[in-house]
Amino acid sequence: MLYLNGDASKEWIPVASGTDLVPRHVFHGRLPGQELAIWRADDGFVNIWQNRCLHRGVRLTIGTNDGAQLRCQYHGWCYANRTGSCTYIPAHPGDSPAPTLTNRTFPSIEKYGLVWTTLADQPPVPAIEALENHVTVPLRAVSVNASMQTVCNQLQHRAKRFDEFGPANDSQIEVMSSGPMHVEVRQFADLPDASLTFFIQPVDEDRSVIRGVLSGDQALAEPLPLLRFFSSALNEMRDHIESDGLTVFRDTEKISDCPGKITKPVKPSNYLRAPSTQMLKVRVSKKRQEAYGVVALELSPIKGMLPGAQPGAHIDICLPGKHAAQYSLVNGPAETGRYLIGVKREEAGGGVSRHIHDELQQGDEVEISFPKNRFPLRRDAVNTVLIAGGIGITPILSMAKTLSHVNLDFVLHYFVRSEGHTAFASEVSAFEQNANLHVGLSVGHTQDQVSEILEKCDPTTQIYVCGPPPMLDMVQCVSKEQGISEKMVHTEYFENPNTIDLGIAFRVVLSRSNKVLAIPQGKTILQVLQENDIDVPSSCEQGACGTCVVKVLLGNPVHQDVCLTEIEKQQGNWIATCVSRSSSDELILDI
Amino acid sequence: MLKLYDYELSGNCFKIRWFLNILGIEYESVAVEFYPSKEHKSAWFKEINPLGQLPVIDDDDFRLRDAQAILVYIATKYDSSGNWYPSHDASQTGEIAQWLSFADSLTATISSARLATTFFFDFDLEKCQTGGHELLRILDEHLWFQEQQQLEWICRGRHPSLAEIACFPYVALSEEGGISRQEFAAVRRWTDRVKRIPGFIGMPGIFPAGS
Numbered sequence: 001m002l003y004l005n006g007d008a009s010k011e012w013i014p015v016a017s018g019t020d021l022v023p024r025h026v027f028h029g030r031l032p033g034q035e036l037a038i039w040r041a042d043d044g045f046v047n048i049w050q051n052r053c054l055h056r057g058v059r060l061t062i063g064t065n066d067g068a069q070l071r072c073q074y075h076g077w078c079y080a081n082r083t084g085s086c087t088y089i090p091a092h093p094g095d096s097p098a099p100t101l102t103n104r105t106f107p108s109i110e111k112y113g114l115v116w117t118t119l120a121d122q123p124p125v126p127a128i129e130a131l132e133n134h135v136t137v138p139l140r141a142v143s144v145n146a147s148m149q150t151v152c153n154q155l156q157h158r159a160k161r162f163d164e165f166g167p168a169n170d171s172q173i174e175v176m177s178s179g180p181m182h183v184e185v186r187q188f189a190d191l192p193d194a195s196l197t198f199f200i201q202p203v204d205e206d207r208s209v210i211r212g213v214l215s216g217d218q219a220l221a222e223p224l225p226l227l228r229f230f231s232s233a234l235n236e237m238r239d240h241i242e243s244d245g246l247t248v249f250r251d252t253e254k255i256s257d258c259p260g261k262i263t264k265p266v267k268p269s270n271y272l273r274a275p276s277t278q279m280l281k282v283r284v285s286k287k288r289q290e291a292y293g294v295v296a297l298e299l300s301p302i303k304g305m306l307p308g309a310q311p312g313a314h315i316d317i318c319l320p321g322k323h324a325a326q327y328s329l330v331n332g333p334a335e336t337g338r339y340l341i342g343v344k345r346e347e348a349g350g351g352v353s354r355h356i357h358d359e360l361q362q363g364d365e366v367e368i369s370f371p372k373n374r375f376p377l378r379r380d381a382v383n384t385v386l387i388a389g390g391i392g393i394t395p396i397l398s399m400a401k402t403l404s405h406v407n408l409d410f411v412l413h414y415f416v417r418s419e420g421h422t423a424f425a426s427e428v429s430a431f432e433q434n435a436n437l438h439v440g441l442s443v444g445h446t447q448d449q450v451s452e453i454l455e456k457c458d459p460t461t462q463i464y465v466c467g468p469p470p471m472l473d474m475v476q477c478v479s480k481e482q483g484i485s486e487k488m489v490h491t492e493y494f495e496n497p498n499t500i501d502l503g504i505a506f507r508v509v510l511s512r513s514n515k516v517l518a519i520p521q522g523k524t525i526l527q528v529l530q531e532n533d534i535d536v537p538s539s540c541e542q543g544a545c546g547t548c549v550v551k552v553l554l555g556n557p558v559h560q561d562v563c564l565t566e567i568e569k570q571q572g573n574w575i576a577t578c579v580s581r582s583s584s585d586e587l588i589l590d591i
Numbered sequence: 592m593l594k595l596y597d598y599e600l601s602g603n604c605f606k607i608r609w610f611l612n613i614l615g616i617e618y619e620s621v622a623v624e625f626y627p628s629k630e631h632k633s634a635w636f637k638e639i640n641p642l643g644q645l646p647v648i649d650d651d652d653f654r655l656r657d658a659q660a661i662l663v664y665i666a667t668k669y670d671s672s673g674n675w676y677p678s679h680d681a682s683q684t685g686e687i688a689q690w691l692s693f694a695d696s697l698t699a700t701i702s703s704a705r706l707a708t709t710f711f712f713d714f715d716l717e718k719c720q721t722g723g724h725e726l727l728r729i730l731d732e733h734l735w736f737q738e739q740q741q742l743e744w745i746c747r748g749r750h751p752s753l754a755e756i757a758c759f760p761y762v763a764l765s766e767e768g769g770i771s772r773q774e775f776a777a778v779r780r781w782t783d784r785v786k787r788i789p790g791f792i793g794m795p796g797i798f799p800a801g802s
Binding site: 016019020022023025027028030035063065066071073140143207209222224227228231235287407540560 | 728730735736738739740773774776779780783798799800801802
């Protein structure tokens with residue numbers, strides 16, 4: 001049977017055999033006007049992407065597949081399995097790539113031993129009777145330098161007398177019907193159940209690929225002789241088509257004569273991607289007690305895929321009538337099918353964690369923000385030390401998984417109150433000798449232990465710390481005493497322990513919107529901005545998450561947040577608008 | 592010490608450097624400027640190789656030209672494992688010799704196309720490209736059927752052979768000669784496997800594979 005699948009903007013087209021996509025390989029595919037980088041991740045997912053690095057346009061097919069990410073050969077930009085979002089830019093090791101840096105991805109399905117894609121918006125999945133519920137074996141794909149229509153004509157013409165090529169024992173070929181689009185089933189005398197189906201994949205205006213599939217009721221025990229036979233037969237046909245003698249079958253309306261290119265703009269795919277202010281709905285696919293006072297939630301997409309996230313990233317969970325709460329993702333680089341978070345029950349605070357613990361059920365839907373990253377992980381460090389206290393393990397674990405995946409040295413220290421308080425214990429213990437669990441240490445002993453850990457660091461060691469504020473303050477204090485550069489110590493606060501002083505009144509000048517607003521006592525910059533319909537994204541509104549940080553062009557900010565680093569605070573170029581004030585009469589902001 | 596008359600951008604010189612690296616043999620490289628000064632056609636070099644071709648080795652005053660011949664010599668003399676060129680086995684050596692000759696055809700087509708596109712040689716580019724494309728079709732079909740039989744390499748056997756070393760460089764450089772490997776999926780998988788053989792080194796235009 002011959003199927004002509006010509007128009008990728010309307011239907012699914014086979015672009016590879018399933019067996020073409022071997023582990024850690026990038027297959028080079030092509031449709032008219034669209035080169036494809038096709039690769040299978042270690043979790044089995046088939047990625048079909050535009051074959052072009054977002055950075056300098058180099059083909060991704062010369063890049064490397066590390067099982068969870070595709071890395072461009074040119075400057076090493078890394079893109080995540082499934083989402084195609086950029087996870088790392090080696091030239092900016094301390095930054096997190098913008099969420100808009102996402103490759104163009106196409107949907108993929110595997111059926112009948114072939115890998116299919118489409119540029120259309122969810123056309124019906126191909127269903128071919130002769131192949132449904134049969135064992136299928138793809139033939140060797142044969143490329144032909146001729147248009148799809150030419151190949152189609154030839155294949156039809158030849159199929160009627162395909163027994164010229166016949167397998168040694170007289171095969172019978174039955175042409176069930178023939179039309180412009182397909183030639184029906186052929187059966188073999190010695191393999192009564194077997195049939196053969198051809199698909200023709202267009203490559204460009206004068207190149208196509210013949211993809212044949214053998215099928216039968218039972219496994220074809222010895223397919224090799226048949227594969228050889230059809231490979232030779234198709235080669236012969238190819239040579240015949242390509243030879244100069246064959247003008248009669250040449251397409252009279254060659255596409256190359258048309259001035260316009262075949263490529264058509266396609267609608268954006270249904271994958272969820274958007275700037276950080278946008279929300280998405282997810283389903284709680286699993287909820288389990290992870291440790292004393294901690295539940296783990298798996299959040300799965302309702303439609304499409306989840307946006308990519310980098311190690312250290314967090315999402316906001318938004319519940320009606322409550323302030324959003326931030327939770328770090330525990331995902332490793334290969335875990336892109338769902339978000340995993342750990343939620344500690346907080347008796348104080350806005351009530352999100354209590355709601356999650358007490359009310360939220362498996363199967364419920366919740367609104368979350370797109371992932372944001374204020375705690376980016378460098379992947380150029382020779383040594384990395386990861387220190388977690390309590391629920392602070394969540395971003396640290398995601399970092400450890402990433403470092404482990406890319407074979408960079410790290411040591412993880414996890415401080416917990418008791419064994420019962422140890423969240424994600426099995427994931428931590430998977431790092432074996434790289435993970436150290438410190439159970440039940442007093443404040444003093446914790447400080448001694450941290451001292452010892454930091455003493456072992458050399459000047460090139462990058463240090464990441466996440467945990468309760470007193471612990472972060474202590475680590476920063478100890479590292480300062482030991483003369484460790486502030487640049488090497490990265491922290492993430494989940495909450496701001498500072499008491500916020502809103503006593504000073506001042507003015508803000510909005511340089512881009514050309515507005516001057518008075519900030520009275522008792523009101524934050526963010527509140528005044530919101531009252532005046534100035535759209536600044538915000539989240540925790542307590543100076544911890546960094547969402548509302550804006551650039552300062554002139555003036556002296558008085559910082560009361562914990563999201564900017566000490567160096568950033570000294571430079572005075574940024575301000576967390578939800579808590580910080582000004583000591584100058586006026587602050588000029590870049591909004 | 593073994594001396595190699597060498598040019599960095601030559602695929603045939605690269606295969607010798609690479610094989611010496613696999614076997615861990617130290618050598619001295621004598622740079623011969625192929626382009627632009629055409630030093631390989633100079634009087635002093637024609638004394639060494641009257642054909643005016645690279646590479647040439649000089650091993651303890653034993654002088655040998657021709658990349659494929661040099662590979663056979665090095666493997667026979669220095670590879671104690673005997674895996675790269677099992678000289679006691681008639682069918683294996685015969686098969687390897689067949690592909691060494693194929694490598695020469697790659698030089699005549701793909702390498703010539705590359706000389707035309709990147710070094711401005713006055714060759715019939717289209718003819719070279721058509722010839723190279725034809726050879727890649729043959730190699731691709733061969734390698735596809737090897738894969739069907741769970742064989743990873745050009746010749747039968749579980750270990751890569753000199754056929755890999757001889758054929759790989761100009762296959763991997765084909766795009767510099769304007770010959771795309773997009774349609775040669777089995778060749779592309781094979782180049783990934785070859786790059787993962789311990790001791791692999793690259794050259795300009797040949798990128799490392801991932802792990």
